[in-house]
Amino acid sequence: MMNCYEATRLISESQERDLSVSEKVTLRVHILMCTGCKNFSVQIPFLGQAMRAFANYRSEDEDEGKE
Secondary structure, rough: OOHHHHHHHHHHHOOOOOOOOHHHHHHHHHHOOOHHHHHHHHHHHHHHHHHHHHHHHHHHHHHHHOO
């Protein structure tokens, strides 16, 4: 059985790499039973998108300052 520490680690890693089939299945079972990890799995992609958008915004700001 997977614990929350392992689940959140895999959720985070899934943003950087493809999980194996066994990792996906074990994680999915855990997420079905654990509301906290389910919420975390929904929030992580959003946070990644927000960080990328902020980085792009900062990059555009710096480019405008060079003109």
